[in-house]
Amino acid sequence: MRSLFERAIPAAGFHVTEGNRIWEGYREFEQGILATIDKDDVEERNKQIQRIRSIFHRHLSVPLENLSSTLIAYKTWELEQGMNLDIGSDDLSKVSPQVAVANKKAQQMYSERAHLEENISKKGLSDIEKFQQFMNYIKFEQTSGDPTRVQAIYERAVAEYPVSSDLWIDYTCYLDKTLKVGKAITHAYSRATRSCPWTGDLWARYLLALERGSASEEEIYAVFEKSLQCTFSSFEEYLELYLTRVDGLRRRMLSTKMVETLDYSMIRETFQQASDYLAPHMQNTDSLLRLHAYWANLELNIGKDLAAARGVWDSLLKKSGGMLAAWHAYIDMEVHLGHIKEARSIYRRCYTRKFDGTGSEDICHGWLRFEREHGTLEDWDHAVQKVTPRLEELRLIRLQQESTPVKPPAVPKENNPQKSTREKRKAGPNAEEESSAKRQKSKGQKMNDVDAEGKSATVSNTKNVKAETGKGAVSNKEETEDAKPGKPKIYTDECTAFLSNLSVKAQEEDIRKFFGDSGGVASIRILHDKHTGKPRGLAYVDFVDDEHLASAIAKTKKMFMGKKISIARSNPKRGKKESTWRGNEGSGNSKDTSQTSEKAKAPVGGETDGERRGNEVEVKGKNTFAVPRNVKPLGYTTPKPSADETPKSNDEFRNMFLKK
Template sequence: MDETLVTSSEPPPSDGDPMDVVTEPHNPNDNQSASSSDSDSESDDEAQAALELQTLETELSTNPANYDAHVQYIKALRKQGDIDKLRLAREAMSELFPLTPAMWQQWANDEISLTLTSGNEGAIPTVEKLYERGVSDYLSVSLWYDYLSFIQKYDSSVRECSPSGISKARDLFERALTACGLHVTEGCKIWEAYRSYEEMILDGMDKTDSELREKQVQRIRSIYHRQLSITHSDLKSTLLTYKTWESKHGNNLDVSSSNTDGLSPQVASTYQKALEMLTLRADFEEKIVKSDETDTERLQSFMAYLKFEQSSGDPIRFKSIYEPRVKSLYERAITEFPISSDLWIDYTNYLNKTLKADKTLRDIYDRATRNCPWVGELWVRYMLYLERCHGSEKELSDVFERSLQCTFSTIDEYVDIFLTRVDGLRRRITFAKELDNGLDFVLIRDTFQRASDYLSPQLKNSNTYSLLQIHSYWARLESSIGKDITAARGVWESLLKNSGSMIEAWKGYISMETEMAHIKEARSLYKRCYTMRFPGTGSEDICKSWILFEREFGSLEDFDHASQKVTPRLQELQLYKLQQETDEVEDPPTRNRREKRKAAASAAASNEHPPAKRQKDKANKVEKSVTQKDKDMAHGENEPKIKNPTPEKPKLYTDKCTAFANEEELRGFFSDVGGAGEIRILKDKLTKKSRGLAYVDFCDDAHLEAAVAKNKQTFLGKKLTIVRSDPKGKRKVSFGDDRNSTKQGRGGDDTNSGEHGHKKVELKGKNTFAVPRNVRPLGWSFGNEPPSAATSTTEGGDEKPKSNQELRDMLLNKK
């Protein structure tokens, strides 16, 4: 339903224009009260309209991208009749959004009713421009038809069939056919209008000029033939119309029959082919125009139709019409679903395959980015197209700047746009024979700087790969095209300043210096970063990378220096990992108090054994096969296979009957004391090599004491330190009396000690700790043992139990 443009500056149009002009009539018979009431009502309406306009103006000033606000604002201005503001509002909206065909028709009709009904032909170019802008936004047969009707009615040269007018009209008709002549259901309207105009020219010709008239007849016949060769819904009625027309011009054809008898073989053949194609497309056409289906279903029907068209082979082409059926169908779909990004992407994919650098694609890419400005891929394709068709730097720059004004859903889209811009500048500087004025490396540097300033805060936390990609690309171009190694280093230093914990940044920087044979500078970077803490295995990797670097590029002195620096660092990192793994093995997650109370209550109710007893019983039930692989395990080469048919939960080793060592044949070493059970050797997570540290379980306290007595004995040419292990570091016991050590154990009852009421914890256990000699400096022996590694001995000769922290301190020479 058309809106009414309210104004009193012009009389109503006399040609039935749908945009009626309304004036307020005056009735002299109205009484005073009715007049007053009407005046009050009108005043209220005006106040309401003014408030609505003010609200919409405020909204648009703060949020110009509000599409619905633009539509409502234009509607309100049309009601008010403020022509100047209405024009400005429409221009403002058209700069941001494509207008629908209905909105262009409404705009053109408003201008016609205001300027041309009084015979002001000077306004014709203004209205023509409106139609031109409208038909470029979307495919609309009705808008083209209005455009053609307007030209024939208001342009005197076209109306009077002057040579210039005829030429203008024919060019416009051919453009209309190119745009929508292949529209299956509505395209016939343009064909009929074209034939009607040519018939009018024929009727106006001198009847005595047979040659000129025959030429005109042939022109009309050609239009009929072209129309009969394409697929449209009125094919059969067009054939009958054509046969009637031929009969009027002396050709005897059966006008009552729909067969092709009497037609030339070529016309008959193309007509039959078009009719067959129409039959194949009937179902598709029916589905896409169904009004009872949802938009999603209709869009799916369009996509199925497009897939069929693309698989049916090369489209039929005919004189003056260069757009294939597939393109026409895409345009129909776009008109129905203008903000479907998937549809636009699919459309541009098709155009890239078929038309490539054709100049007609410029408008299509422009329309795509105006309809879906939030899709980064469309902007990227637009820039690549402009580069492919040798667009100017100004065009490329304008598109790039427009894209940065949009809001995209992912940070990767911004990255892609920046890098596409840089790619184009690089190619044009490197490969172009003639550069545009002002095109130099400064543009590349500025683009990279903008990308870094805008994207670094987001990429630092979400996408370090893209951040590294931008800076490595930038630094490479600074050195290769810009010929400025100082600037290239500045790029890397800037990245390190913001993302120094990212090992890839250091590696990239070092790689650049190495590739350019700047060995000294690369070595300096290794010295700066080898002590840094990187995620995962990065710290070890950078140390090993430095050693490899010196192997390939450094002198012997350089290699020795790097080894002296890296070795302690690697040991420190290894011990740190050991500490973490020990915590994981010995410190299982504790349950909350409620779970503990439930477990205790359950155990008491079922008269089960205490937790320590249950764990010991369970350990005695585990079947193990101790073979020669136990010896291999001491070297970290292979782990023993435990024959256990069912998966078992990881054991929680909380007892204290464990010996810790690092050499092979541990079981044989302890064979003389007996009682050795589970042997657990700690291994490096990455290399799977033994760390030279192990826990050995013993069945009881007596065997444990015998194992501890072997402390400081030589084993395979090396001395072992064997001490008790106190995993929790909480059991403080006295070894002043040998009887205490034999009575203490895990899981025993607590007893009061002395007047202070402290509880003693019995150590029934079997945990000893062995420190291998290979973690000591070469040449170290028990005789020159550093103080931090010494252990105290009780009168009975037993070692004091060591807590985990004490053992770590002993390893790290801290105590």
């Protein structure tokens, strides 16, 4: 138990505001032991009393909150032991001059830290502001030069911000610099990697700390394997882990102090694993070249295997054959080993390759320089014979590239079919006449003949009127449209209320009962989704006169079947630039024939304007009201309505469009 308290004191006993709890618990534990000692055993009791007095003295020398109350408790305890002390004063000279000096210094240190404690304990601080206050506190403790107190404030900070990787890196770097080795460092790294496993730098430093602490190979390997299971932000972090692992294996393999015997195959397996994992993601990069250069060097110096070193370079060139630096590094290794023939064969393999920039010319000149320094006259002549046509070929390619003008960036064509159509119609002076003639021809094939007296039907009547065998032509336009299959019924909304936010369970009988006190309900139309057939929570109610309609509108916002119903008058405006229609059950696919402009109805030269245009209504300007509702732009997706969203009335929709 004493060992546990002694470990708790450096871990939490220097906490300025909470450290008293550790010291008080320690004293209570020892005083409990004192109570169990027999009074006749004077020697053991004196020994226990001295142990409690020592804890008091240590406590009074630490800058903690409420030291004055601790001093009073100490003097009270000393009085019980028979020492005559003045409880009301701060004088400890009668106890021990050293304790008095230490307590005075502790009180002064607490006064210097009081404002820092106040800053980190302020309420209403943001996380960034509080974090900055902690960092100011840490810098202050570092200037004091007490590692125990610095470690204590770091522990308070990481307890407050356990997933701050920058804070953990700062903390562990301080421990590495100050403590060098010890369980405190490895324990801190273990917590850091558990709190921030996505930081590769922490894992690499963890491996180094384990190596400094002379950890076993099994422990280091377990940490390395665990690090590879984490997800890092870049492949460079994985590369750093692999290199750190290889560095440790190499150092321990060459160390004479190592008790364990390590096999070089462990280094080779680590390199191979790193190459297999990183090569697809780091192809043609200097980092991958550095990995393989390190690997080949260890194969030569530790593995003593030249064939394996060459195999390392060959495997790299298969993956990154376009890297000029990789070929140069391979050649430099052979030249350094004195293998001139092998270096020459590498030049022969790569001088015809294409490299970035001036790399192709550089490898050719490098071959010539190599033969000048290491080859015979025949080797030089052979190299010149091979390199000269290659250099001439590269020169011509450069000249061709320089003479080719740089094309300006292509301007993307506007994806506007209407504009393209207008531009085509303006292609020539007779384009408009030709287009008009085509429309006349199309009209003559589709339209019925005009009677001899010069009378003509309107566009809508021409489409809807049908002859019956033995009977005359049907004169009622609405009856003809209703009889036509697939043609939705048209409503004028002359005395109609629009209901929204209806319960989907509402039926016509329920709506009729809701307006029972108002009366005058002529018909009810509940709108359904045209794809699913389910109610949309909307309805139209026709009334016999405006008086009953006004009475019905007054009931808006009242509860109906568990929902606040919205009621508004449906009275669509009509004019030249606005066409309002409403299909059966809200489908919105049929036009109101009463909206046909007077200009289209007037006969001109025995035919209507609509007939002259082949029954096509031309929309001019920016009027988009004539576009069918079921036409959606490319890529349009129907947004899902919110559950709390109230459907808008016709007037609300109309106001939205007019504002735009």
